[in-house]
Structures are given as structure tokens and as C-alpha cells.
Amino acid sequence: MNESNPHRLPIACLRLGAFLCFAGWTWVHYYWEGPYGVLLWQDATYDLATRLGLSWDEFVGTGADDGFVQKWIARIWWLYLACTLLTITVRKTSWVQMSGLVLGSGLLTLLSYASYVAAQRQLPMFIEHGGQMLIPLILVMALALGAGHRVTVTTAVIALIMTFAGHGCYAIGFWPTPGNFYAMTTLILGVEYSTAQVLLRTAGVLDLAVCVGICIPYLRRASALYATAWGFLTAIARPVAGMSWGLNYWGADQFLHESVLRAPHFAIPLFLFLLWRKPGEKKVSQGRQGASAELH
Amino acid sequence: MNLQPYKTAGLCCLVLLLGLTPAIAQQNAQRRPRRAVLEIPEVERSEVICFALYTVHDNTLKLTAQLYPLQSGESRTVRLEIETDGNWVEVARTNVVEPGWTAPFRVENWDDTRASNYRVVHGAEATYEGVIRKNPVDKDEIVVAGFTGNSIQPAHGGDISRQDLIDNVRKVDADVLFFSGDQVYDHNKHLAAWLKFGRDFGDIIKDRPTLCLPDDHDVGQPNLWGESGKISTLSGNADGGYRQPGIYVQEVERAQTSHFPDPVDPGKIGQGIGVYFTNLNWGNIDFAILEDRKFKTGPAGRVPKQGPRPDHIRNPDYDPDSVDVDGAILLGQRQLDFLDRWAQDWRDASMKVALSQTIFCGGAHIHGSANGRLHADMDSNGWPQTGRNRALQTLRKAFAFHYAGDQHLATIFHHGIDEHRDAIWSFCVPSIANLYLRWWEPLEPGQNREPGSPEYTGDHLDGFANKVTNYAAANPEKMPAGNVLNTRSAGFGIVRLNTQTRQITMECWPRNVDVTDPSAKQYPGWPRTISQFDNYNPPSWGKLGELTFDVDSPVVQLVDRDSNEILYTVRIAGKTFVPAAPKDKTFIIKAGKDAPETIVVKDAKVGGAAQSVSLK
Numbered sequence: 011m012n013e014s015n016p017h018r019l020p021i022a023c024l025r026l027g028a029f030l031c032f033a034g035w036t037w038v039h040y041y042w043e044g045p046y047g048v049l050l051w052q053d054a055t056y057d058l059a060t061r062l063g064l065s066w067d068e069f070v071g072t073g074a075d076d077g078f079v080q081k082w083i084a085r086i087w088w089l090y091l092a093c094t095l096l097t098i099t100v101r102k103t104s105w106v107q108m109s110g111l112v113l114g115s116g117l118l119t120l121l122s123y124a125s126y127v128a129a130q131r132q133l134p135m136f137i138e139h140g141g142q143m144l145i146p147l148i149l150v151m152a153l154a155l156g157a158g159h160r161v162t163v164t165t166a167v168i169a170l171i172m173t174f175a176g177h178g179c180y181a182i183g184f185w186p187t188p189g190n191f192y193a194m195t196t197l198i199l200g201v202e203y204s205t206a207q208v209l210l211r212t213a214g215v216l217d218l219a220v221c222v223g224i225c226i227p228y229l230r231r232a233s234a235l236y237a238t239a240w241g242f243l244t245a246i247a248r249p250v251a252g253m254s255w256g257l258n259y260w261g262a263d264q265f266l267h268e269s270v271l272r273a274p275h276f277a278i279p280l281f282l283f284l285l286w287r288k289p290g291e292k293k294v295s296q297g298r299q300g301a302s303a304e305l306h
Numbered sequence: 307m308n309l310q311p312y313k314t315a316g317l318c319c320l321v322l323l324l325g326l327t328p329a330i331a332q333q334n335a336q337r338r339p340r341r342a343v344l345e346i347p348e349v350e351r352s353e354v355i356c357f358a359l360y361t362v363h364d365n366t367l368k369l370t371a372q373l374y375p376l377q378s379g380e381s382r383t384v385r386l387e388i389e390t391d392g393n394w395v396e397v398a399r400t401n402v403v404e405p406g407w408t409a410p411f412r413v414e415n416w417d418d419t420r421a422s423n424y425r426v427v428h429g430a431e432a433t434y435e436g437v438i439r440k441n442p443v444d445k446d447e448i449v450v451a452g453f454t455g456n457s458i459q460p461a462h463g464g465d466i467s468r469q470d471l472i473d474n475v476r477k478v479d480a481d482v483l484f485f486s487g488d489q490v491y492d493h494n495k496h497l498a499a500w501l502k503f504g505r506d507f508g509d510i511i512k513d514r515p516t517l518c519l520p521d522d523h524d525v526g527q528p529n530l531w532g533e534s535g536k537i538s539t540l541s542g543n544a545d546g547g548y549r550q551p552g553i554y555v556q557e558v559e560r561a562q563t564s565h566f567p568d569p570v571d572p573g574k575i576g577q578g579i580g581v582y583f584t585n586l587n588w589g590n591i592d593f594a595i596l597e598d599r600k601f602k603t604g605p606a607g608r609v610p611k612q613g614p615r616p617d618h619i620r621n622p623d624y625d626p627d628s629v630d631v632d633g634a635i636l637l638g639q640r641q642l643d644f645l646d647r648w649a650q651d652w653r654d655a656s657m658k659v660a661l662s663q664t665i666f667c668g669g670a671h672i673h674g675s676a677n678g679r680l681h682a683d684m685d686s687n688g689w690p691q692t693g694r695n696r697a698l699q700t701l702r703k704a705f706a707f708h709y710a711g712d713q714h715l716a717t718i719f720h721h722g723i724d725e726h727r728d729a730i731w732s733f734c735v736p737s738i739a740n741l742y743l744r745w746w747e748p749l750e751p752g753q754n755r756e757p758g759s760p761e762y763t764g765d766h767l768d769g770f771a772n773k774v775t776n777y778a779a780a781n782p783e784k785m786p787a788g789n790v791l792n793t794r795s796a797g798f799g800i801v802r803l804n805t806q807t808r809q810i811t812m813e814c815w816p817r818n819v820d821v822t823d824p825s826a827k828q829y830p831g832w833p834r835t836i837s838q839f840d841n842y843n844p845p846s847w848g849k850l851g852e853l854t855f856d857v858d859s860p861v862v863q864l865v866d867r868d869s870n871e872i873l874y875t876v877r878i879a880g881k882t883f884v885p886a887a888p889k890d891k892t893f894i895i896k897a898g899k900d901a902p903e904t905i906v907v908k909d910a911k912v913g914g915a916a917q918s919v920s921l922k
Contacts, residue, residue: 043614051674056785186494189526189549193537196551203551252539257607264540264606264616 017157020284024149024157025097027277031142032094032114034271035121039087041263045121048128050079089117093146102153111146119143134179140172141241141274148278158285167224169278170237174217177244181214197251216240224282234283241276245269342458342465346498349374355384355426355434356501357508361515363567363586367416367438370565371409371426372504373402375497381429384409388438389423406497406557410564436512442481442589443654446806450591450659451480452799454711455488455737456503463790463817464739468506470818471738471798475510477822478800481589483507483514486711487521487663489562491741494526496554500561515588517595518562521663521712525558526550529617529685531604532597534638535576538604544616544684546604552577566595570647571640575600583641585648590805592655594648594706596662598687598697601638605684608634612681619682619769626682626771629689636693642700649704652861652877653900656805657838658704662687664712665732666694666721668768670744682769686713691770698729702842703874707810708732709801715744716780716795716814718834722773726754726765728844731836733812735799736780736829743794746779763831778831780814792816797829808838808879842874843886848912850885855897857881857921863902865894867909875902887912897921 038044049055059069059078069078093114100107122139129135144165151162180187187210195206216236223233248268253261354376360369371384382402387394398411409426418441425435442448453471457464475483490499504511522530527549528542536547543549556579563582570584581600586593606616609629613620619629637645649658668688673680687694698721701708708730716736721729752764752775763776782795790796800813800821814832815821853862855878863875864885873887887893893910896902899921906919 041611047674189493189551189554190539190541192551193539193547193549197537197539203553206551248539252545254607258610259607261545261607263611264545268541 017152017285020157020281021149021152023277023281023284024145024152027274027281028111028145028149029094029097030270030273030277031118031145032090032097034267034269034273035118036087036090036094037267038271039083039090041267044083044086045124045128046083049120049124050083086117090114093117097146097149100149100153108150108154111150115143115146118146132185134176134185136176137172138176138180140176141169141278142271144169144172145274145278148281152281157281163282163285166278166282169274170224170234170282171221173241173275173278174220174237178214178217178221181210181217183211183214194247194251198247213240231283231286234279234286237279238276238283241272241279245272245275342460344458344492344495344498344502346375346501350431351380351429352431352433354428354432357504358426358434358436358512359516359518359565360436360438361517361565361567361586361588362416362418362438362441363588365414365416365418366567367411367413368565368567369411369413369424369426369438370561371411371434372500372561373407373409373428374501375407376402383428384411385427386411386413387425387427389425394425403560405553406560408560408564410560434512439481439514445481445589446804448482448589448591448803448805449478449480450482450484450709450801450803451475451478452484452486452709452711452733452735452801453738454486454735455714455739455741456485456506457488457491457737457739457741458499458502459491459739459741461789462740462794463796464741466739466791466817468738472507472510474798474815474819474821477820480510480514480800482586482593483511483516484661484709485516485518486661486709486735487519488523488712488737489518489520490558491523493523493550496524496526496558496561500558515586517566517586517593517661519595519597519661519663520558520562521599524562525555530599531602531685532575532579532600533604533635534601535574535579536604537577540606540616542606542615542617544604544606546602546606548577548579552579555579570644573640581640583644587654589803590654590656591803592648592652592658594645594658594660594701596637596641596645596660598637598662598664601635601641602693603634603636603690605629605634605689609684617684618680619684620680622681624681626691626769629682629684629770630691634690634693636687636690637697642696645697645700646703649700649706650863650872650875650902652875656859656877656879657803657808657810658706659801659803660701660706660708660730662708662710665708665710665717665719665734666698667719667732667772667774668770669713669717669719669734669746669774670715671747671749671769672745674742674744680769688768688770688772691772694770694772695723698723702729703872705838705841705874705876706730707801707803707836707838707841709735709799711735711737713744714740714742714795715746715782716778716797716799716829716832717746718777718779718812718831720775720777720840722765722775724773725844725846726773727775728773728842728846730841731810733799733801733814736795736797736814736816738796738798738817739791740782740794740796743782745781745784746776747781752776760830777834778814778829780829780831791818795829806879809835810838811835838879839876839886844888846888847886848889850887850893850895850907850910850912851914852882852884852916853895853897853906854916854918855881855883855921856919857899860897860899860921861902863896864910865896867892867894885910 096107096110126136148166192206220233220237223229246269249265252265354374356372358371386398387396400409402409421440422438425433427433489503492499531546533546538547538549566582567584583597612624666687668682668686713734714737717734719732720727751761755764765775768774780795797816802811812834814829819826861877864873889912895907897906
């Protein structure tokens with residue numbers, strides 16, 4: 011590790027968040043399939059393929075075999091795996107690796123755009139992926155500019171706001187609250203619909219409050235701490251609600267990645283919280299790290 | 307160290323990320339078709355009743371009026387009036403049910419021997435008129451118009467007027483309308499979409515019995531394995547259950563099914579969701595109304611992964627038996643018990659038809675927009691195989707014809723269980739507007755094809771190794787020119803059930819044709835006419851001795867003498883009947899005017915002598 015010590019922990023937090031996010035999506039692409047169908051199976055895409063010189067059969071397959079699209083969708087997981095590894099190996103001076111992570115951000119943005127299109131172009135669907143889209147960039151910024159640099163911090167705040175504003179808009183009902191929000195609330199807490207609705211509305215209000223609070227110096231640490239906790243809880247909600255002893259692998263292959271790839275939802279707030287620790291807390295932390303280094 | 311280059315690079319990346327990527331993805335935004343704007347319109351208070359659906363069964367009229375949202379302070383009471391001798395007479399009143407704004411009426415001791423004009427009345431201004439038809443028991447031919455997949459998205463022609471469908475239903479004077487599912491594609495605003503459905507189809511619905519089966523999209527999810535009301539959390543919902551809260555599903559079912567005959571087994575399932583499976587007897591046709599999604603098990607985590615989704619099998623070398631797991635349910639025991647009783651009950655019935663959302667096989671090979679080959683799809687009723695076979699075993703005991711939709715691909719299949727063609731026939735109707743393309747395109751030519759028929763017809767095994775025989779498939783074009791309606795194989799079905807000849811004719815029409823125009827062409831493979839008795843006539847069977855009765859069209863039942871198993875029950879056509887039966891077995895034949903109450907032959911065998919039977 012060559013990050014400066016005061017920022018070692020926050021950057022480790024970003025590394026972890028980006029690692030888990032890419033690892034989760036690697037699993038999706040390797041074990042399942044990337045959600046690109048909504049983008050690929052459009053007239054405009056066929057036209058583009060034609061302009062690039064691909065025949066219809068080459069593009070979609072003959073029916074008896076796979077075409078260009080199926081073959082490449084099946085290979086994309088390599089890119090995500092590479093990005094996953096880059097989150098571990100990237101260093102302050104490694105331009106190539108940083109560029110790879112920036113490209114990884116682009117891949118995640120494409121995924122978010124696919125979700126947005128699949129959701130009938132509901133704006134919160136794109137916005138709520140802000141944390142996932144931006145965490146590789148924030149990691150690169152933290153390494154290149156410094157974790158406490160205003161560009162890094164501002165981008166992290168934007169990412170947090172995007173994630174929580176998107177969630178909040180759905181939870182409050184500005185856009186139709188997704189059925190799985192109710193489903194997870196009901197299953198985990200064992201409450202009826204009416205109670206689940208009240209809880210979701212409340213959570214939505216708090217989500218939006220966090221978006222404001224994170225911009226107010228006196229409230230930003232508390233907001234980041236709440237966002238960390240809530241981001242973690244909502245990330246793990248899917249496996250908690252869906253996994254069961256009766257399923258193959260307890261349903262882990264179905265649900266666990268849904269939690270893992272949402273790691274930025276709590277990693278980015280935690281990064282900010284660690285950055286904004288009071289000086290006393292930082293000294294204690296640094297002292298512990300120093301002692302730990304001496305022991306080694 | 308000079309950080310300026312890093313700053314610049316970082317900011318450039320941010321701009322690229324937030325601005326350019328979506329911009330590139332939107333490169334064809336100006337050509338992207340419009341999306342449907344789905345809102346509840348403001349209507350005059352005199353127009354607050356949108357439409358009304360009804361059925362009449364067993365002398366009970368059930369009618370549900372669908373209202374636009376009422377304003378605060380407006381009466382919540384709605385009246386049903388019948389025109390008698392030129393005067394409107396109130397026969398029922400009810401309170402509007404919220405959420406959903408439905409007004410369900412129930413009138414017992416309904417005289418179904420004559421037609422009646424009705425009107426639904428709200429307040430002092432709003433009225434909605436229609437006709438309750440007489441029970442067409444005197445008609446030889448009952449016409450059932452079938453629809454599925456009512457997308458309203460402009461991208462594939464969903465915004466094109468339905469007037470052609472309205473006109474054609476009127477021209478054939480359909481006796482029953484059957485909407486097999488996906489009347490609504492919006493996953494969050496069922497009321498708004500249902501009101502639009504009413505505005506589009508209300509003019510034909512108001513004057514004839516109509517059956518709408520809610521399917522996956524109606525209840526707000528892409529696929530549905532209801533698992534008795536479980537809550538689903540997995541994206542795609544293959545974990546089984548409902549994605550939307552139970553209260554949402556209940557509202558959908560109130561809107562679409564509360565006018566059905568009373569459910570035969572009304573116990574609720576999880577989340578307080580009701581059931582509606584039942585039968586409708588109309589024009590001497592006994593329709594079983596099934597819910598083939600509600601009890602079905604979700605595959606995720608229960609079957610070995612074989613493809614890119616928990617419900618998709620891409621591996622052609624997989625073992626089909628490996629997914630037919632213990633405990634996986636299709637119709638569920640409650641519906642099977644109902645079907646068992648229904649199959650033996652031939653009161654006021656000459657023919658039997660099963661209505662459900664989808665067909666009992668994997669009826670397509672290529673899914674999506676030419677999106678590669680899918681070996682098997684567990685969203686179809688081909689899975690679980692044991693449940694599929696149990697359903698078919700029960701339905702064939704009634705010689706039931708199966709009418710369904712959902713697949714977005716019109717097909718005719720003759721199903722097999724132990725051998726090809728030993729069970730019922732099914733007709734899957736095309737979509738009104740086709741959201742998602744599918745093709746029936748087996749890699750190997752079918753066996754035992756009819757002369758001159760396409761290679762995709764004939765005997766096949768579907769992706770679950772179920773035996774199926776295809777007779778027609780309205781495959782869309784691979785690269786649809788224009789990409790709307792008929793190039794995507796949109797259309798509708800008509801089934802003509804002749805209670806005298808016992809013939810069943812399937813017609814499959816494209817959109818925007820005049821079905822009465824002699825030059826109008828159906829999709830290739832249609833029309834096809836079969837006999838009612840083809841629904842259980844295994845090729846390996848032989849014929850028992852001819853029976854001649856002294857009453858017209860009695861009910862006959864064939865029972866295996868050794869196992870006491872009922873092979874089938876049917877109302878025969880006329881006074882003579884040659885029962886089909888397995889070879890090398892002995893059978894008891896029961897018969898009666900309306901129920902098989904009398905043993906008429908104790909030891910019938912294939913190749914036996916003809917006999918005369920008195921039932922007077």
C-alpha cells in the first residue's frame with residue numbers, strides 16, 4: 011500500500027466497495043447473463059450492426075447456433091473480472107490500471123442504462139445506480155488526487171446522493187414503488203402491507219434527508235453514518251429475504267450477488283464518514299495503525 | 307508532484323461517464339418510437355362508468371361494472387337495471403369497491419332463456435347500457451373469439467386501433483370472448499391500463515359473456531409462478547410468488563374476474579389472494595376456467611441451473627428428468643380435483659373446453675427478437691413434466707379442447723403423454739400486439755408429418771422431452787419489415803364449437819383483415835378442424851363394439867374393470883358410439899341420459915360385438 015496513512019482506511023473502503031461491485035457483476039455475467047437484451051434487441055442496434063458489416067445471421071445467429079450478440083455477451087465477464095482485479099492492484103502511478111477502472115465505470119454505466127431502459131425509462135432507476143457507476147472513478151480519483159481532494163469528495167457525495175435520491179423517490183412513491191421493496195420489507199420484518207408502506211415512506215423521507223444532510227457540515231457525519239448503515243441493510247436485504255435452506259445452495263447463487271454488487275451503497279458513505287472523522291479519532295486510528303506496523 | 311494532469315483526466319472521465327455514455331446509447335433517440343402515455347383521463351360525470359363485463363352460469367348473472375375514480379362526496383352506490391316492457395327495473399345495487407373502482411353485481415334466478423337489455427346507473431347522470439344474451443343452447447355452433455397479449459406500446463404497433471378486432475367480433479357474432487392474459491402490460495398502474503382496455507374493447511364486451519384471465523403482466527411482473535401466494539423478491543420472479551403486494555393482486559383479480567361464476571373451491575391462498583378457477587356452462591359448452599400460474603412452483607433454486615436465467619434451459623444436452631423435481635406443482639391438487647369432477651359432469655354439456663393462460667408444452671424454440679435458441683422455458687406449462695402430464699391426463703378424460711395464449715406465437719399442438727397424440731389438442735392464439743417475438747423452429751424435421759406440411763410440424767419432443775405434435779405455427783418474420791402487428795404475427799383466434807357435429811374449428815387471423823371477406827387469408831396452417839373425440843384417441847388404441855342407444859346423445863363412461871379407473875366420460879353425438887379403448891384390457895361401460903349411472907356393458911374389449919342399450 012502506498013496510500014498516505016491518513017487516507018489508508020478510506021481508500022481501502024473504496025477498494026472493497028469497488029471490488030465487491032465488480033465481483034458481483036462478474037458473477038452475474040459469468041454465471042447468469044448480463045442484462046443487455048433490452049438494449050441489443052432493437053431496430054437501432056440491428057441497423058448499427060448492419061452498418062458495421064454484420065449480416066443478420068451473423069448478428070443474431072441462425073437459430074441453430076449463437077450469433078455475434080450471444081457470443082460476446084457470454085464473454086463480457088472477462089472484462090468485469092479484470093476490473094475486479096484492478097481494484098486490488100491499482101496504484102497511484104499505474105495509469106493503465108486507472109484507465110481500466112475508468113472503462114469499468116463505463117461498463118457499469120451501460121448496465122445502469124440498460125436497467126433504466128428496462129424500467130420504462132424511469133429516471134430514479136438510472137440515478138440510484140450512481141454509487142455503482144461512480145465508485146471505480148472515485149477510487150481512481152482518491153489514488154490520483156487524494157482521498158480528501160475536493161473533486162474526490164464531491165464525486166463521492168454526488169454518488170451517495172444519486173443512490174439515496176433514487177431509492178428515496180421510489181420508496182416515497184414519486185415513481186411507483188417497486189413491488190420487491192414491499193416484498194422484502196414484508197418478508198424480513200413480517201409486517202402487513204399497510205405497515206410496510208408506512209415504513210417505506212419513512213425510509214424514503216430519510217433517504218432524501220440524507221441527500222440534504224450530506225451537504226451540511228454539521229450533519230454530514232451523521233448522514234454518512236446513517237447512509238452506511240442503511241446502505242448495508244438494503245444491500246443485504248435481498249439474500250436475507252430470498253435465501254432459504256430448502257433451495258439449492260440455499261439460494262446463494264440466486265441472491266448473494268445481488269447483495270455483493272450493491273456494496274458501493276454502503277462503501278461510499280463509509281468512505282465519507284471515515285474521511286470526516288474528527289481529528290482525535292484520526293489520531294487514535296493512526297496510532298493503532300502505527301502500533302500494528304511496529305508489531306509486524 | 308504535479309497533480310494537474312490527474313485532475314484534468316479525472317474530470318474528463320467524469321464528464322465522459324455522466325454525459326457521453328448515455329448520449330451514445332441514445333444515439334437513435336430521435337428514432338426511438340414513442341412510449342405509451344398511460345394516464346386515467348378526466349371524464350364527464352355522466353361517463354364515469356367505463357365498461358361492464360358479465361357471465362351467466364347456472365341461472366346466476368354476475369356483472370362487474372368498472373368505474374373511473376369517483377370524486378369525494380359522490381355516491382358509492384351503483385345500480386343495475388333491466389329493461390322490462392319498455393321500463394327500466396332495478397334488479398340489484400352494490401357499493402363500489404376500492405381500490406379499483408369496481409361495482410360487482412350478482413343476480414340469482416336469472417332467466418337465461420331470453421336476452422335482456424341492461425344498464426348500469428351511477429348517481430343521476432351516469433349510465434352504461436348493454437345486452438345480457440340468452441343462453442345460446444339452440445345454436446349448433448358456439449363461436450369463441452380468443453385474444454392474448456394486449457400491448458399498448460407503439461414500438462410494435464400497440465397504439466394502432468383495435469377497431470378491426472371490434473368489427474370482426476361483431477361480424478362473427480362471437481358468443482363468448484376469451485382474453486387469455488396480459489390484458490395489461492403496465493406493472494404498476496393496473497387501473498389506468500384496465501380502463502384503457504375497457505375503452506378499447508368495452509363495445510364488444512358489454513354484449514356477451516367475457517372471460518379475462520389475469521396473467522403475469524396483469525399482476526405486475528414479467529413471469530409468474532404464483533406458488534400459492536408466496537412473496538417473490540428475485541428479479542424475474544423465478545423464485546415463485548408475487549412481486550406486487552397481495553392487495554395489488556387482489557385488485558387486479560377483482561377487476562378482471564369478479565364477474566366469473568363463483569369459484570368452485572374458494573379458499574384463499576397466501577397474502578389474502580383469492581382464487582377464481584371454476585366452470586362456465588354456456589350454449590351447452592362447458593368451459594373450465596383454470597389458473598395455471600397461481601399454484602405453480604418457481605424454478606429458481608429448485609432445479610439445477612441450465613442456462614442464463616433460472617427459468618431458461620440453454621444446454622441441449624441436459625437431462626430433462628433432472629428438472630422434474632419432487633414437489634414441483636403445476637395446477638395444484640385443488641384444481642386437479644376440480645377438473646376430475648368437471649370431467650365427469652356432463653349436465654347441459656355437449657363439449658368441454660379448458661381455458662387457461664398458456665399451453666401444456668414448451669411451444670417455442672427461439673425467444674425474444676431472434677434472441678438465440680432456448681432449449682426449454684420453465685415459464686411454459688411444459689414444466690414441471692409430472693404436473694403437465696397430470697393436467698393432460700385429467701383433461702383428456704373429458705375430451706377437453708384447450709384454448710390458451712401467452713406465448714406471443716400462435717400454434718396448434720396435439721399433446722402426448724405416453725405416446726404422441728394420446729392427449730388433448732391446444733390452440734394458442736396470437737397476440738393482439740406482439741411485445742416479444744417467439745418462433746417454433748425445431749432443429750429436426752417432425753416425424754409423421756402430413757403430406758406437404760412444413761418441416762416444423764409433426765411429432766417432436768419439446769425441451770422437456772414432452773411429446774408434442776405440431777400442426778401449425780404462425781412464426782413471425784426473422785427481421786420484421788415495419789416491425790408492427792402482422793409482421794410480428796399479431797392477430798386473434800376464433801374457435802367454432804359445433805355441438806351437433808362435435809367438430810372444433812380453429813381459425814387464426816392476422817390484424818386488420820375482414821374475416822368475412824373470402825379473399826382474407828389466415829396464418830399458414832389455419833383453419834384446422836378436429837373432432838371433439840380427437841382429444842383422447844391414442845394411436846395405439848382399438849375400438850370396442852358399437853353401442854346403439856335408444857335415447858339421443860347420452861353420457862357414456864369407460865371404466866377399467868381391473869383398476870376401476872375411469873378412462874373417460876363423454877356425451878356422445880347421436881344414438882350410436884364406438885368407444886375407443888386400449889387393447890388387451892377389459893372395460894365396464896356406464897351410460898345414462900345426463901350422467902353415467904347405469905352399467906350397460908360389463909366386459910367390453912377391443913374388437914367386441916356391437917350391442918344395443920336401452921336407457922329409457
